[in-house]
Amino acid sequence: MTVADLEIQLLAVVVAVGCALPGVFLVLRRMALVSDAISHSILLGIVLGFFIAEDITSPLLVGAATATGVLTVALVELLHRTRRVKEDAAIALVFPALFSIAVILISRFAEDVHLDLDAVLLGEIAFAPFRRVQISGADLGPRSLWLMGALLAANLIVITVFFKELKLATFDAGLAHALGFSPALVHYGFMTLVSATAVGAFDAVGSILVVALMIAPPAAAYLLTNRLPRLLLLSGALGTLAALSGYWVARAADVSIAGSMASMSGVVFLAVLLFAPDRGIVAGMRSRARQKLAFASVMLTTHLLHHEGDPSAERESREAHLQEHFRWSGDFAPRVIWHAERQGLIVRDGGGLLRLTPLGREAARHQMTR
């Protein structure tokens, strides 16, 4: 592995963590789609900034593009506040307007700006090591890494220092206002951070795939924990996992690194969605199956109690009859009996008759007197 390979991977991780941290609050504030709007419309700021600075990592360009992102948020709110359109429609109206102007500018002045549409949409993380910071001849590493590293640091600092304010304004904006923490100030401060992060990540992974890195890791982490600090840590960890696995998948399959990173963040989300311990789909199915068995066992004990000590028990307390009585399918009845036996609720005597244990009798009585 060369130094360039390491630099690309380091950049991928810094981008992923830098996106995942603000992404947590985007998901909690139900603003996932706003990140999509921002990541598109910053393109206009990038193009305009590029005309002036002619360098994709210049602070001027980052500032201009960040401002476009914040402008998008403001325009969406302004349009929504007219009450003529709903919020989702307002989002869908604003960002294509800004994005399309950017696309027109790029196509019209493509030769002059050296900014091609593929790089804009997909990023060029593989080329990041070629654009380096040099001060009086000394090589200080890739420019993208410095930019994104600064943005990651900004995210860490803002989220740590203003953790309490972000949490309060996100959970209960009304109380935040009442206590003197202007929710609007918190909102726009945070959206500035999101925009700047999207601009920094744009250079590496393009304007569209930023959304995957911002939303998928927090959405996955949300299924794994119910505490905000852990949610932030886990989002960063899952983002790192997506970045590194994406890099290696891209190398193995010789495909776009950015595309592969975004895909892997989707794969990570899907895996968590399926296999999360409590809130995963598989866990949910298993717990429903267990509940079904547990309920059927209790039904079985009440049935046995009903006929206990009665001549009818000879007929009613047999496995074959249960299938008919409860309309249990052929394989479900044995599983219920096995489950009830294992719980110590019933025993099977030598003649194949099911009998209640004292514990089973108590469970059935308890059930019937509820």
Place this chain on the structure above:
Amino acid sequence: MSAPAVVEIDDLTVAYRQHPVLWDIDLTVRAGALTAVVGPNGAGKTTLVKSIIGLVPVAAGRVRVLGRRYREVRREVAYVPQRGSVDWDFPTSVIDVVLMGSYGALGWIRRPGARERAAAVEALEKVGLEAFRDRQISQLSGGQQQRVFLARALIQNAQLYLMDEPFQGVDARTERAIVDVLKEIRTQGRTVVAVHHALQSVPEYFDDVVLLNVRKVASGGVEDVFTEENLRATYGGRVPFLQAVAGQGEP
């Protein structure tokens, strides 16, 4: 009625897009009393509470809290929003929500410490939720959620408690717990203004009442103004539980 006014509202009008929600309200809330705000749906009860703390833009009029502007007395006011106004799936614990009540006194950046934590535990004990302190908030029942909000307001140690429907959809145990806390607040000479829906419990729980339907119909002591006539004027003839309250309403 000689006690000083905690809230003074003069000629308050609030409108949403030329549509008046509150129209020319004059109101004084006296200190050390429990005041209910009642009225039909859309009467502007929530808006009235929100306008006291500047949560809604005011078209005209003046609101004074403890004789000053709300901004100057924030720390003396505890606001309990409607339970449904927040996302209870938010990833946080019961004690963490209660601690949010301490944020105002802490100001920007400073975090709650041992003192705030002790106050939060004490508030949770008052509402009977000390065993739930580390519980995820999504696991709470509606009544428990309401008591968490109440505990959050209690640690603000305020002079004025503004509550938006504290009894909305709560169990009997929560209702008793809230009433006990309200009475304790009154014993300490503090003031409560609560939006309230169940007319039949107004005389039992509250000292004063504000009858509201966009305009203020009446306000004052429950014995004086909680009358069938005023209720009819407020609800336009369709008075819920009128039979139940009519007898109690007459002195």
